[in-house]
Amino acid sequence: MEAARAALGLPLPRPRSCAIIQPSAIAAIRQIEPGARKGPLYRAATTPFDDENPAQALSALLTLTCELTTSARAALFELDEAEAGFSPRLATGASVADLGRLSLTADHPVLKQVFKKRQATTTDGSRGSLGLPLAPGTVACAPCLTAGKTVGLLFVGTDNAKSYSPETLQTLEILAGRAGDVLTSARQSAAHGYLLTKLTLLYQATHAITGTRDRQEAVRQTASHLLRATTADLCEFQVLDDGEGLTTRFRHQLGKGIQPSLVALITERGPDYPVNRQVLHELKPATVNLSPPLGSSRDQDLLQGEGFQSATVFPLAARNQALGIVRLIYTQAGRRINEQELELAQAIINVGAVGLQDAIHLETADARSTQLQTLAEIGREMTSTLELEAALENAMRHAQRLLQVEACVLFLLDEQRQELVLKASGGAQPRIRGVAIHLEEGIAGWVARNRQPLIVNDVRSNPLYHSSIDGQTGLLTTSVLCVPLETRGEVLGVIEAINHPRGVFTEADQQMLASVSSWAGIALDNANLFRRVAEERSRLETTLVETADAVVLTDRTGHIILVNQAASQAFRINAELAVGRLASEIFIGHPLGDLLTDQDIAFPTNLEITTPIDRVLYATVSDVTDVGRVAVMQDITALKQIDRMRSQLLGTAAHDLKNPLNAIRLGADLLNDAPLSDQQRKALNMMQRATDSMTNLITGLLETIRVESTANITFQPTQINDLIRHAIEDLRPLSDARSHNILYEAPEESLLIMGDPGRLNSVMTNLLSNAIKFTDRGGKILVGVRWDDDQVIVSVKDNGPGIPADEIPRVFEHLFRGRATVRDPNNPVEGTGLGLALAKTVIEQHGGSIWVESTEPAGSTFFFSLPRELTPKTGSLRKSKEVREKMKK
Numbered sequence: 001m002e003a004a005r006a007a008l009g010l011p012l013p014r015p016r017s018c019a020i021i022q023p024s025a026i027a028a029i030r031q032i033e034p035g036a037r038k039g040p041l042y043r044a045a046t047t048p049f050d051d052e053n054p055a056q057a058l059s060a061l062l063t064l065t066c067e068l069t070t071s072a073r074a075a076l077f078e079l080d081e082a083e084a085g086f087s088p089r090l091a092t093g094a095s096v097a098d099l100g101r102l103s104l105t106a107d108h109p110v111l112k113q114v115f116k117k118r119q120a121t122t123t124d125g126s127r128g129s130l131g132l133p134l135a136p137g138t139v140a141c142a143p144c145l146t147a148g149k150t151v152g153l154l155f156v157g158t159d160n161a162k163s164y165s166p167e168t169l170q171t172l173e174i175l176a177g178r179a180g181d182v183l184t185s186a187r188q189s190a191a192h193g194y195l196l197t198k199l200t201l202l203y204q205a206t207h208a209i210t211g212t213r214d215r216q217e218a219v220r221q222t223a224s225h226l227l228r229a230t231t232a233d234l235c236e237f238q239v240l241d242d243g244e245g246l247t248t249r250f251r252h253q254l255g256k257g258i259q260p261s262l263v264a265l266i267t268e269r270g271p272d273y274p275v276n277r278q279v280l281h282e283l284k285p286a287t288v289n290l291s292p293p294l295g296s297s298r299d300q301d302l303l304q305g306e307g308f309q310s311a312t313v314f315p316l317a318a319r320n321q322a323l324g325i326v327r328l329i330y331t332q333a334g335r336r337i338n339e340q341e342l343e344l345a346q347a348i349i350n351v352g353a354v355g356l357q358d359a360i361h362l363e364t365a366d367a368r369s370t371q372l373q374t375l376a377e378i379g380r381e382m383t384s385t386l387e388l389e390a391a392l393e394n395a396m397r398h399a400q401r402l403l404q405v406e407a408c409v410l411f412l413l414d415e416q417r418q419e420l421v422l423k424a425s426g427g428a429q430p431r432i433r434g435v436a437i438h439l440e441e442g443i444a445g446w447v448a449r450n451r452q453p454l455i456v457n458d459v460r461s462n463p464l465y466h467s468s469i470d471g472q473t474g475l476l477t478t479s480v481l482c483v484p485l486e487t488r489g490e491v492l493g494v495i496e497a498i499n500h501p502r503g504v505f506t507e508a509d510q511q512m513l514a515s516v517s518s519w520a521g522i523a524l525d526n527a528n529l530f531r532r533v534a535e536e537r538s539r540l541e542t543t544l545v546e547t548a549d550a551v552v553l554t555d556r557t558g559h560i561i562l563v564n565q566a567a568s569q570a571f572r573i574n575a576e577l578a579v580g581r582l583a584s585e586i587f588i589g590h591p592l593g594d595l596l597t598d599q600d601i602a603f604p605t606n607l608e609i610t611t612p613i614d615r616v617l618y619a620t621v622s623d624v625t626d627v628g629r630v631a632v633m634q635d636i637t638a639l640k641q642i643d644r645m646r647s648q649l650l651g652t653a654a655h656d657l658k659n660p661l662n663a664i665r666l667g668a669d670l671l672n673d674a675p676l677s678d679q680q681r682k683a684l685n686m687m688q689r690a691t692d693s694m695t696n697l698i699t700g701l702l703e704t705i706r707v708e709s710t711a712n713i714t715f716q717p718t719q720i721n722d723l724i725r726h727a728i729e730d731l732r733p734l735s736d737a738r739s740h741n742i743l744y745e746a747p748e749e750s751l752l753i754m755g756d757p758g759r760l761n762s763v764m765t766n767l768l769s770n771a772i773k774f775t776d777r778g779g780k781i782l783v784g785v786r787w788d789d790d791q792v793i794v795s796v797k798d799n800g801p802g803i804p805a806d807e808i809p810r811v812f813e814h815l816f817r818g819r820a821t822v823r824d825p826n827n828p829v830e831g832t833g834l835g836l837a838l839a840k841t842v843i844e845q846h847g848g849s850i851w852v853e854s855t856e857p858a859g860s861t862f863f864f865s866l867p868r869e870l871t872p873k874t875g876s877l878r879k880s881k882e883v884r885e886k887m888k889k
């Protein structure tokens with residue numbers, strides 16, 4: 001275009017404005033004499049118009065038209081959008097409103113000419129101008145041609161009777177052509193502008209909506225952009241609640257100012273428009289309109305009922321999932337959505353739906369994570385504290401916040417009174433604590449009795465509701481969620497959430513409260529358990545402390561846990577100071593210290609110990625699983641004293657009896673040589689045997705007393721081998737006299753043990769002499785010895801009469817004599833019944849044991865075992881300690 005102007009030597013237009021010159025105008029310009037280049041034709045073709053501002057350009061063009069065609073009036077008609085006719089756009093010297101619309105098929109000779117020949121035409125007297133715009137008077141009309149299409153009509157009118165000259169008509173044609181260009185470019189720029197606006201709005205909407213994190217904000221942003229992008233008066237969202245079938249309805253109204261503001265957020269159930277369901281089903285928008293009528297009559301009735309003129313319903317769907325609907329509402333008559341708005345609105349709604357869905361997901365995830373966090377918190381608090389009341393109180397506070405309810409309360413069951421007693425509350429006044437409900441009463445009672453959760457969203461109309469309970473708690477209950485509080489299948493109470501903010505409790509709320517209830521159950525269980533353990537412990541402690549026996553308890557590392565009263569007195573220990581210290585530090589140099597701390601001691605161990613205040617205690621030291629060791633010590637000082645007195649008495653009596661007996665025996669022996677009758681000699685023999693037997697008994701008793709006393713016991717390294725050989729040698733004459741054969745095969749290995757040789761010798765002698773005296777003449781006596789782990793086992797086997805089974809358990813009793821002694825009534829086997837009892841005492845003093853295996857008439861085998869190392873079962877530890885020292889040397 002600029003090249004064309006340069007070729008013509010025309011001045012270039014100012015920037016940002018342009019003169020639109022048609023080829024016909026350029027041809028016309030070429031014919032204009034250079035001298036006439038300031039004429040109307042030239043000006044019509046070259047006068048510049050501001051094409052950035054179509055309204056101004058057209059207005060300037062009409063003014064120029066009047067001037068160049070010397071007309072009183074001018075008017076511009078524009079082809080309407082439907083291309084069915086021309087509508088007045090602008091007029092000078094006339095009112096646009098008076099001009100009326102022109103049909104394409106208008107039956108007017110001038111117009112017909114203009115449409116057909118596509119050139120300017122003027123009226124004259126003969127043709128008349130009536131029926132044309134700007135009539136009466138002379139009227140000329142030129143088509144506004146752009147790219148061969150008539151996009152408008154330019155009329156001029158004058159009151160002159162004379163027709164317009166061909167030159168003027170030519171000028172008019174040029175001006176009409178330029179008007180056509182302006183109209184076309186205005187249309188194009190309007191279309192571009194709209195597209196741009198649309199893209200901008202869509203971009204802004206996308207940006208704003210996708211940035212939101214909660215659903216209300218997503219809805220608000222979508223609504224706000226919808227109202228900016230369309231001419232709708234109201235925008236309504238009906239978002240379906242997840243799974244509940246409830247409809248939350250948001251209504252947004254925006255002021256139509258530059259900065260739209262969002263008002264009134266309401267949540268209610270909207271009228272049930274059939275079209276809404278249809279849109280949700282088909283996921284396609286639909287419009288309900290009053291005039292012209294559009295949509296079902298039911299929809300139209302409802303629309304009229306709401307006082308609206310037109311409403312377009314859009315699906316609010318994301319990723320093929322219907323989230324609800326959006327309505328754009330027009331309240332004024334004749335107004336409704338147009339095609340472009342529809343397209344843009346749906347695009348914004350689609351973005352809104354995605355944003356909403358994201359927000360829902362995010363909110364659900366957020367809420368879920370908050371809930372989980374709170375539940376975890378409750379769990380932690382509940383299980384980490386034994387202060388039950390505080391823990392329950394805290395749990396109720398958390399639950400109240402979690403469910404956003406007015407109050408959360410916990411009732412515990414008082415089984416005796418058959419009552420539910422309020423123990424903890426969150427969110428409610430503390431004064432409601434202590435409220436008691438009878439188990440037969442109310443919602444809480446029902447839940448406790450039936451062990452089932454219950455949701456009552458319309459409390460007032462529920463038969464379980466008791467206004468008296470509200471009276472006690474001071475709460476005005478509208479909705480209740482109540483779950484049982486159980487542990488190990490036992491109902492402990494109930495938890496109640498009171499008054500939901502939305503008035504309706506859901507399954508999800510119930511699950512959450514059930515979780516809280518589980519934690520509370522565990523906490524109660526723990527607290528009960530703890531209480532029971534504490535009671536048990538205190539009972540045990542009392543028993544231990546108050547028992548007459550001395551008790552010392554240590555942990556596994558030997559540190560003292562408890563020293564009871566008796567122990568602290570017996571050992572002169574401050575029990576309180578002793579606790580926590582090592583037993584070996586408290587019982588310094590005392591065997592008890594070692595027994596409680598030494599690692600290599602087999603339990604249980606019994607021993608007699610002497611305390612610093614010379615009390616004799618019989619101690620049993622044993623392992624206490626998971627605790628350590630315990631020494632329970634019985635004071636046997638008195639028993640010991642009695643025993644000592646008994647021995648002394650017996651000793652004195654025996655000793656005192658021995659002398660007169662000796663005198664009798666001596667007298668009897670003297671009588672032996674005297675001349676006696678047979679009868680007298682028989683009596684004398686009896687006397688001699690009786691005094692012998694009495695002397696033996698007394699010797700045995702004295703020996704028993706001696707052996708039972710541990711006072712003069714001396715442990716030393718002793719060769720069992722030598723011991724056996726000596727005993728056999730000592731008894732050889734007796735054995736030979738009865739023609740027995742004693743067999744002993746000494747082993748090659750050493751049989752060294754710790755023991756008292758004197759006492760052990762008496763054991764060996766006893767067993768051998770029994771075998772000799774009970775076995776018939778010419779018997780066989782076998783002595784054996786062997787190592788068995790850490791003990792040596794000695795056996796004495798004979799082929800005598802054997803011991804009857806019923807006597808076996810009794811042979812080690814004091815003074816027991818069996819039937820073997822009287823096998824030959826004329827010649828009874830002599831003895832005292834003290835030998836085996838004595839042997840048993842000695843062997844046990846050495847930490848060993850003695851037993852017999854015998855069958856009639858095969859014979860008997862007596863065994864005894866002795867440990868290699870000394871682990872005395874009785875005896876003063878003071879002594880045994882010395883012995884141990886000795887052994888170490």
Ligand code: ADP
Nearest residue numbers: 770771774811817818820831832833834835836
């Ligand atoms: P005593 O030998 O003085 O009778 P003991 O205490 O030594 O007393 O023995 C108790 C009893 O055990 C004996 O009276 C006897 O009945 C039985 N007894 C002991 N040793 C044997 C043996 N080798 N064979 C059979 N019976 C025996």
